[in-house]
Amino acid sequence: MSILTSLTGYLADRLCQGSTRKLIAGWWYSILLVTFLLLMLSFWTVSTRTSPEAFSSVWSTIILIILSVGGTMVMRKFHNSFFTGLFIGGVVATSQYFFLLCLIYGGYAKDRQNVGMSGAEDTIQSIVSFSQAVLLGSFALLLLAHRADVMDHDSNLHNSGDNRESEDEASYDPPSLG
Numbered sequence: 772m773s774i775l776t777s778l779t780g781y782l783a784d785r786l787c788q789g790s791t792r793k794l795i796a797g798w799w800y801s802i803l804l805v806t807f808l809l810l811m812l813s814f815w816t817v818s819t820r821t822s823p824e825a826f827s828s829v830w831s832t833i834i835l836i837i838l839s840v841g842g843t844m845v846m847r848k849f850h851n852s853f854f855t856g857l858f859i860g861g862v863v864a865t866s867q868y869f870f871l872l873c874l875i876y877g878g879y880a881k882d883r884q885n886v887g888m889s890g891a892e893d894t895i896q897s898i899v900s901f902s903q904a905v906l907l908g909s910f911a912l913l914l915l916a917h918r919a920d921v922m923d924h925d926s927n928l929h930n931s932g933d934n935r936e937s938e939d940e941a942s943y944d945p946p947s948l949g
Contacts, residue, residue, distance in 0.1 A: 776916045791917045798910050799846060805903045806835045812896055819892065824879065828896070831872055835903075838865050855918050859911055866907035873901040 780791065787793035809832060816828035838861055845858040876897035880890030 795910075795913060795917060796846070798906070798913055799842065802903070802906050802910060803839055803843075805899065805906060806832075806839050808899055809835060809903065812892075812899060815892065816896070827872065827875070831869070831900075834865060834868065838862070852918075855914070859914055859918070862907050862911040862914070866904050866911060869900045869904035869907065873897050873904060876900055 782794055787797065813828040813832040817825045820828075841861065842858055845854045874897075876893045880893035880897060883890035883893060
């Protein structure tokens with residue numbers, strides 16, 4: 772883990788003036804950009820392909836939209852360990868899903884080329900799915916290495932909204948039973 776932390780620290784120094792939070796945010800925004808690109812490709816797929824291909828494209832877009840909304844909420848508001856861990860798990864699962872989609876779209880492209888049709892759209896989707904898988908996987912590693920920077924230990928979810936104890940609670944001495 773220390774190798775990963777030092778590598779991401781180096782990237783933060785080179786790209787974000789030493790701020791790992793800016794590096795994490797920039798990585799997240801690049802994932803959102805590729806999500807938008809996949810959304811546009813999904814519209815193209817629905818209009819030009821058969822039902823199974825269209826369904827897989829639409830389903831992957833829905834998963835990414837849910838991950839994008841939930842991830843943005845975790846990054847901005849819900850900074851506790853439960854939501855951060857849930858988010859990391861969702862990112863890893865989505866990364867694996869997009870790696871499988873990369874292989875499936877690559878197979879579709881090869882099948883289309885074997886029968887003399889153009890496989891350009893499937894090749895594009897395969898490349899974009901692979902890039903999304905790599906971005907999500909590396910983001911999960913980045914978030915895992917610097918989850919303490921994302922988590923806010925003074926949030927309302929940790930201490931029921933009040934950061935200070937009253938004098939009565941701090942000096943309370945329970946009665947003895949003996």
